[in-house]
Amino acid sequence: MLTPLWHVTLPDLEDNTVESHFAPLVFALAGMIKINEFHINRQMKKFRATGRGTPFPPLYASGVRYQEDPPGKENWRDCFAILAYVAATGRGVDCDQLICWRVAELRSAGIAAEPVIKWQHIPAAVARRLYPTMKIPDDGLWMIHCCVRFPDGSIEDTSKNLGMGGNFTGKV
Numbered sequence: 001m002l003t004p005l006w007h008v009t010l011p012d013l014e015d016n017t018v019e020s021h022f023a024p025l026v027f028a029l030a031g032m033i034k035i036n037e038f039h040i041n042r043q044m045k046k047f048r049a050t051g052r053g054t055p056f057p058p059l060y061a062s063g064v065r066y067q068e069d070p071p072g073k074e075n076w077r078d079c080f081a082i083l084a085y086v087a088a089t090g091r092g093v094d095c096d097q098l099i100c101w102r103v104a105e106l107r108s109a110g111i112a113a114e115p116v117i118k119w120q121h122i123p124a125a126v127a128r129r130l131y132p133t134m135k136i137p138d139d140g141l142w143m144i145h146c147c148v149r150f151p152d153g154s155i156e157d158t159s160k161n162l163g164m165g166g167n168f169t170g171k172v
Contacts, residue, residue: 022117022119022142022144023117025117025144026115026117028076029096029099029100029103029115029117029146030115032076032078032096032097032100033100033103033104033107033115034104035078035100035104036078036079036100036101036103036104036105037104037107037108039056039078039079039080039104040056040079040104040105040108041108043055043056044056044108056079056105057083058105059079059098059101059102059105059158059162060161060162062083063086064082064083064086064092064093064098064101064162065086065092065162065163066092066093066094066095066098066158066159066160066162066163066164067091067092067093067094067163068094068164069094071131071133071134072134074094074096075093075094075097076096076097077093077097078100079100079101079104082097082101092162092163094159095145095146095147095158095159095164096146098146098158098159098162099115099146099147099148099158099159100115102148102156102158103115103148106148106150111150111151112151113148113149113150113151114148114149115146115147115148115149116146116147116148116149116155117144117145117146118144118145118146118147119142119143119144119145120142120143120145121140121141121142121143122140122141122142122143123140124136124137124138124139124140124141126140127140127141145159146159147159
């Protein structure tokens, strides 16, 4: 059985553990969340001041869906670029992009949400079945998934809510 781990606070980044390897992703997520907060707040301020245009759409009302990044790729877009990408391609975006938008909109609404990183080791045999076209190392691979944590400790899996299948996030 695969055992996922939740990361909410930063561990000691000087040791050589799985936690210290993945934890710095929190910094990248924090940066993209700040960019999205800026866009959302600027759009709302403009709308309130002029009454023209539209406020930034909430993620769940935007039409954006979940779609895993292609194997071996990691794409990062801010909320404006996500809307443009989805409009141009009809494709969805991965969990990191979704939660950066979702956390930003929650914070803009006064809710102190934060990103949560979940990781899980996938043995090579399982990974090769899941990703037959990807070159999988003999020691397997690590899957990373991002969710949203609310101030009360509850976790929202934005990707599941926007169409992700599977049970990777179903085990806590």
